[in-house]
Amino acid sequence: MNSILSDLNHLIEGEVSNKEADLREVSQDFGNIIQKQPLIVVRPQNSTDIAKAIKYAADQELTISSRAAGHSLSGQSLNQDGILLDMRNLNQIHEFDLDKLWYKADAGVTWKQVVDTSIPHGVIPPVLTNNFEVTLGGTLSAGGLGLSSFRYGSQADNCLGLEVVTGTGDIVWCTPEENSELFYHVLCGYGQFGIITKVQNRLRKFRPFTRTYFLCYDDLEHLLNDEVFLISEGLIDGLVSLFSPCLLGFSRGSEKRIKPLIQWFYRMQFTLEVNNLNKIKEHKILSELNYYRHIYTEELNFDKFIQPISQVPHPVETANSWIDVLLPMSVAKEYIDIALERLPSFIDFRTVPVGSFCLVSGNTKMPMFPLPDEELIIGLGMYPTIPKSQVKPVVEQLNLLTDLGFQMGGKRYMATxxxxxxxxWRLQFGNYWSKVNEIKRKYDPNGILNPGFFKYEEVAQTNVNRTYIQTH
Structure with a gap:
């Protein structure tokens, strides 16, 4: 341990620590289900620090992982007994090109920094998640979905260029045209093929006013059909739906079980972004929809509309076992009905946020972000925050819902x-799985980058004495 600490201190300009408090700080992520503790924490000052740390890890047969906000749920940003790169010191915005609508920044920059810089100039990233405190590198490694993803794709789909340090310690600038193979696999690649150090992302101009309609549905099929209509006709700029259970009583079944009688209601929120609120043809839009009740209309300036409503609470001794299932539109109702029927059997359904969102496969083109084989995709999100004592039984049921999604042609959003x-993994990537393994061998031949999340095929290497990826 002391020799590793000494070696890295001599190699790296940034901070190197093995203090217990520093190790403990990076030993769990937002999910609070997986815990791992590295030997060393490195806080790099530049890309060269990261390249040197990766080469050192390869020489010493140590694993190395990157982390910033630590908002992963399945341990993607953790490391066990290796080197953890804390990316938060890489936090500078370098360029803002308002004519060509792009910016260039370090991977540790938060989306809040970008928004605070861009809004006064009348521009914004095309896609924003509901958490501005996470970093560019983190969400581009995962995908990054928001209210406008049906129109603009994921945050990764709006990336124009990346500086990446590969598993061999090479510093590479890549774009869709230059080093494109690395570009398209580092995006949504969870640090498996290289560590993002700088990004160049797209901006768009925004209109100053927004109007959001809150519509209540008591029929899931009507909700889904209306979502598809609004998206297909290009009528809206933002969309999300939230599900609310109403407990209407209890039934005594034949097996002497008490069963809750639940009526689900569905609240669709769609947003129009406009130059003039008075020119919205409200009746024309609403008359085409089959909602149960128009609950509320909200008008906000754009800069206020995009701000997250609140931070997600994270009580001590709880875990966030959240999942997003991506479904072909043709089976979405069937799957959601089954999931809502099962939910009360393993969790307090009254406390679990549940909702849906939409994607269009033509707008989400990252090969490391697998999608169902249909143009219109419905995402179902279930976001339980539970006592840690309940993790095992709840996760078992969520895994069964994942398997059901695969059986019905769905995929998973791997950030949850x-x-x-x-x-x-083979079901997630289908025929592309062999390519994923090939790219891993090419850009991380020693299998040292962000281990323990992906479970690769075991492949013997002739140039090393061990399997290139740990499969546990």
Whole structure:
């Protein structure tokens, strides 16, 4: 340990620590389900620090992982007995090109920094998640979905260029045209093929006013059909739906079980972004929809509309076992009905946020972000925050819902809770799985980058004395 600390201190300009408090700070992520503790924490000052740390890790047969806000749910940003790169010191915005609508920044810059810089100039990133405190590198490694993803894709789809340090310690600038193979696999690649150090991302101009309609549905099929209509006709700029259970009583079944009688209601929120609120043809839009009740209309300036409503609470001794299932539109109602029927059997359904969102496959083109084989995709999100004592039974049921999604042609958004064995990884990527393994061998031949999340095929290497990836 002392020799590793000494070696890295001599190699690296940034901070190097093995203090217990520093190690403990990076030993769990937002999910609070997986815990791992590295030997060393490195806070790099530049890309060269990261390259030197990776080369050192390869020489010493140590694993190395990157982390910033630590907002992963399945341990993607953790490391066990290796080197953890804390990326938060890489936090500078370098360029803002208002004519060509792009900016260039370090991977540790938060989306709040970008928004605070861009809004006064009348521009904004095309896609924003509901958490501005996470970093560019973190969400681009995962995908990054928001209210406008049906129109603009994921945050990764709006990336124009990346500086990446590969698993061999090479510093590479890559774009869709230059080093494109690395570009398209580092995005949504969870640090498996290289560590993002700088990004160049797209901006767009925004209109100054927003109007959001809150519509209540008592029929899931009507909700889904209306979502598809609004998206297909290009009528809206933002969309999300939230599900609310109403407990209407209890039934005594034949097996002497008490069963809750639940009526689900569905609240769709869609937003129009406009130059003039008076020119919105409200009746024309609403008359085409089959909602149960128009609950509320909210008008906000754009800069206020995009701000997250609140921070997600994270009580002590709780875990966030959240999942997003991506479903072909043709089976979405069937799957959601089954999931809502099962939910009360393993969790207090009254406390679990549940909702849906939409994607269009033509706008989400990252190969490391697998999608169902249909143009219109419905995402179902279930976001339980539970006592840690309940993690095992709840996760078992969520894994069964994941498997059901695969059986029905769905995929998983891997930024949420993911517990995949090899068969699940093969289902997630389908025929592309062999390519994922090939790219891993090419850019991380020693298998040292962000281990323990992906479970790769075991492949013997002739140039090293061990398997290139740990499969546990």
């Amino acid at each position: 809770w993911t517990e995949f064995d090899l068969p699940r």
